[in-house]
Amino acid sequence: MSRFAVILVLATALTLGCSLTSGAASSGGDTSILFQDDFSDTGSGWDSTTTDSALTDYASGAYRIWVNDTNSDYWANPGLSFTDVRIEVEATKVGGPDDNDLGVICRYQDTENFYFALVSSDGFAGIGKTKAGQQTLLTGDNLSPTDAINKGNSKNTIRLDCLGSSLSLLVNGTQVITATDSDFAKGDVGLMAGTYDTPGTDIQFDNFVVRAP
Numbered sequence: 001m002s003r004f005a006v007i008l009v010l011a012t013a014l015t016l017g018c019s020l021t022s023g024a025a026s027s028g029g030d031t032s033i034l035f036q037d038d039f040s041d042t043g044s045g046w047d048s049t050t051t052d053s054a055l056t057d058y059a060s061g062a063y064r065i066w067v068n069d070t071n072s073d074y075w076a077n078p079g080l081s082f083t084d085v086r087i088e089v090e091a092t093k094v095g096g097p098d099d100n101d102l103g104v105i106c107r108y109q110d111t112e113n114f115y116f117a118l119v120s121s122d123g124f125a126g127i128g129k130t131k132a133g134q135q136t137l138l139t140g141d142n143l144s145p146t147d148a149i150n151k152g153n154s155k156n157t158i159r160l161d162c163l164g165s166s167l168s169l170l171v172n173g174t175q176v177i178t179a180t181d182s183d184f185a186k187g188d189v190g191l192m193a194g195t196y197d198t199p200g201t202d203i204q205f206d207n208f209v210v211r212a213p
Contacts (some may be wrong), residue, residue: 047076070077073194095202098122105190106162117160138179148174
């Protein structure tokens with residue numbers, strides 16, 4: 001997967017508001033945690049969308065994004081706002097092609113403006129942004145290969161640090177790529193998954209945590 005889909009980006013429903021604690025798992029006394037969700041409570045505020053082309057919804061104690069269209073990305077947000085954060089989530093591919101993308105979002109303004117960090121189930125990674133509806137990579141023309149990703153139907157821990165103008169992607173504890181951009185200073189967080197030429201990307205996300213730097 002040396003290419004990157006830049007054209008077709010499809011949004012889920014508009015973000016829904018929620019409080020920092022509604023439906024979220026307890027922080028267990030960790031004061032660095034700004035928000036966390038193990039998706040055990042289906043009323044914790046994340047978007048829920050079902051169409052013939054995609055599904056973004058709670059499923060079996062996790063959050064599922066299924067994309068049944070080609071060259072398309074779908075995402076979901078909890079309806080919050082942060083500035084500098086470290087976002088971490090466990091993501092497992094449960095179906096579809098390895099030639100896919102999945103990851104996290106920070107500083108989400110609206111459906112046309114936000115940062116994202118993506119990995120693929122065949123071992124590639126990158127950081128990008130959507131600005132005025134145009135999706136571009138900040139880390140080169142194509143996603144970059146990395147051995148840090150567990151390929152195929154495996155679980156990966158994905159972390160995106162959004163600190164000032166610095167964006168860093170870590171996979172399974174290893175920093176794999178960085179970028180610099182100052183267009184967006186704050187915004188919502190989120191989850192994202194998508195396809196290239198083959199539909200059927202099916203990802204389950206769990207243990208989503210947003211921490212202060």
